[in-house]
Amino acid sequence: MSAARTLYRKYTVLIGGFVIGALFLAGLVQAYFSYRDSRAAVSALTQEKALVAATRIDDYVKGIVEQIAWVTLPMRDLGEQALLQRRFEYRNLLKQVPAVTDIRQLNRLGGEELLVSRTELDVIASGTDYSNDAGFVAARAGALHFSPVYFRKGTEPFTRVAVPTRPGAETVALADISLKFVWESVSRIEFGRTGYAYVIDSTGRLIAHPDLKLVLQNSDFSQLAQIRARNGAVLAQSHAGTNVIAASAPMGVPGWTVVVEQPIAEAYGPVYASLTRLGVIAALSLVLASLGALVIARRIAAPVKALETGAIRLAAGRLDYRVRVETGDELQMLADQFNAMAGSLSQSREVLEQKIEERTRDLALANQAKSRFLAAASHDLRQPMHALGLFVAQLRGKPLLAEQRRLVDRIDASVSAIGALLDSLLDISRLDAGAVAPEIGDFPVNSLLSRMEDEFMQAAQEKGLRFHVVPSRAWVSSDPVLLERIVTNLVSNALRYTRRGGVIVGCRRHGAKLRILVCDTGRGIPAAEQQRIFAEFYQLANPEHDRSQGLGLGLAIVDRLARLLSHHVEVRSKEGTGSTFIVTVPRGTSCEATQPARAVDTGIPRGTLVALIDDDALVRDGMRGLLSDWGCDVVAAASAAEAVHGLAAHNRPPDLVVSDYRLRDGSTGIHAIGQLRTTYSADLPAFLISGDTSGGVLREAETEGLHLLTKPVTPLKLRALLSQLLKTRRAGTQLRAIS
């Protein structure tokens, strides 16, 4: 999974990187050249604009000068009449050229012959001396002369131009020109949206600017970089601090310079716009390239991913899974081969499974045979054992001689031993047959422990061993019967294999679990054998198979029960010092209050009428004797019909029915009980006895809600069940009576 992701990422980065890198490089190169070319174009344009502006303003000034020159034609005579004529011409000039405010005519010596003004009275032949005026001197030498710009009342820029008259004449015209008219000309020069032109004189003083305010404030621009730079366009700062591209051009008027400025923001606007466009295209390409890389990488990685998924499925055992790759290339071939491999794997597994199935069938058959044999054997063995037990019990109830009693005791012991062996065998068989269903519940572990003490204290003492059970207040969650069986087996085992010292049983809390420990001081179990002890019929140090020491089924049952209950059983042992068996059980929740006291009332009321149905006369007699001994009135019969017949004599319904499961003519105890219940009462207490230990009978009994005692039935078990059923019935009757 992660491998495919890495592949996907790797290809995405690789393809995306290449494409984006190429695009980026191309964009950069293009942007660089576009920027360079555009800058050059802007510079050239600015320079051009400066020249145009200079020419235009020159033309304007030249126009004024030409008009002055025009009215400064040589005069034919020097009399007053000529001066009046000249005055007329000058007045006309003032009318036509608003820029001129005053005009004087000087004679060849610099004396004022005529003054025509807009504000003052016109003066003729005042003779005011202008011979030292720089303009006059220059004009006398034949040159046009502009005085330095001067400001009237400090704000209005003026220049005084000295115009020589045409050759032959010796007069000079001296005119004051308001340069605010140059401003109008400058203002009309448009350069882009925000570009502008202005004029400065040789000292850097501003003569004309679209912002008249600057001119009127006598701004000094001599410090600006663009004023000093005369070649080409430069990047500079305007008087206001704006970054501008500027170019200057000298004018025809000596010392005057036209400067053209355009804020960088506008001048390079197209450059920036073009760069922005490039950026947008680059970003778009980037997005497309990224998407493309993702798609291509996915197309490469997806088949690999599919193959990987296939391999994972295959590993998980899904041999029918097939990889679908239809790329039509090597990857598809790989997938096809993969599928072929999965196919042959699948085939060989099928063969294998068939073989396993066959073996399993064989094994199952063998197992069934064993189970049948065991069931049959136990049934056949149980019948006489059952009867034997009953007879012994009966015998015990009679007055006997000491010798007879000893014999009865020996017989009883033998019967018990055989019964125990049979029980163990049957337990194993039942556990293997899966006929045991644990009933998990919470109960105090001490009840179990105290029973251990009751059960084994005497045996231990007889064997000269110390036996100690440490009480515990812990509760466990388990099946009380099955857990008791486990512990019982462990304790009896411990006692059996311990010759000196003793056995101690105790509990230890271990988190949410409780460990029940059974420790002995026996000879211990070698490490190599610690697992094998849980196998059937394994006995340590009993090579001669002395069966008085048991069959070696105890731990096998422990093992099976522990597995059934999901309890963990382990052994810790050291050869020569002893063994400790540990059963780990989940801890239960204490419910002391609701736990009823375990007071066992084993008493059976005298005169209890019991109907006993068994087709085996021997068993019937044994049972009848036992029940009679307990004070019961017994009606023994071979069938249900016979029982009804016998019960008729008692004039009352039976208190309890006991029936063998297997009856004559294929009838069963379930049928017989059914018949009696139909006859007397549906809740008539009843239970079954059977030597058949197959799960089938047990399940059938459970379905009917009947208790089942398996043969051989010990008198203790019989009496316990009888008393329990009768007690339940009494309680039920009382309940009904109350309601």
Next chain:
Amino acid sequence: MIDANKRNLILAAMFAPAVFLFPATLHAQPKARVPRVGYLTASHAMDDDQLALLFLRELEDLGYVQGRNILFEKRAAHGRLELLPGLAAELVRANVDVIVAPPLVAALAAVKATRTIPVVFMMVADPVGAGLATSLSRPGGNATGISNQSGDVAGKMIELLSESAPTARRLAVMTRTGNSLHDTQWVYAVTAAARLKLTVQRIRVSGYDGVDGALREVKDLRFDGLVLLSDAVFISRREDIVRAVNAMRLPAIYGFSEFTDAGGLMSYGVNLGVQFRRAAHYVDRILKGAAAGDLPIEQPSAFEFSINAKTAASIGLALPRELRLRADRLIE
């Protein structure tokens, strides 16, 4: 699965350009407040004034359309100069953005009423002397505008009147008491008259209602010509003045071409139209955030000589050809 991916890809490709286009549509234009201009004039109402119309036309050229993106509060004293302080106060209360005050008297009233609202003046001969500004290049206060040099042209007016009526020897110069500029102009007039070998006599007008008495005085003293210096009160009463002067068949020269428009014989002075057009530029710059105190006061150099030929004919005055040629405007 693959189809879904393809669809996503196509969608992504379709919407990617939208990311670049979107920001352009997100900018909204904030609604600008419409600026309001107070127009305070000492003489007649703004709507009847040809010069005010020039001012409005220039504003329109600058992109201001009355009623749409510029509003006017108009106040006119109609020559009753004592009303000006009240009218100026009204404009201040109306909280206009700028006050345009054409003659000196109106400008002074405006500046007296507020030191914060910018004031643009016209027809002011000496703003520094009148206390409207500390200097021409940097006025410093809240008033700026256009200064005229009419004070310098009294001599020129006498010269022109003399040329129109070469036989005239005794001239009346009508001034208004309270117009300090008239004192300076009177000096120019006396100097010029001396050089032209003429006699001049000063006729003082006390105010709006004093005009009639002054005209009667001119008539009684039988002058050969009349020089009427420029003044707001005179402009307000130009119809009465021109009618009375023409009735006397008296050659006269006035300070503004409005008098020739009203039937006066001649006028010489600053081209007021230029001043009013320039005033629009001042308003523009102030509305765009410039401080009045930073805007230099301009001195227009454009003069206008205007002749009403009809009047000349009606009073039986034959104007020299040369004079007629010199006129910038000839009303026939």
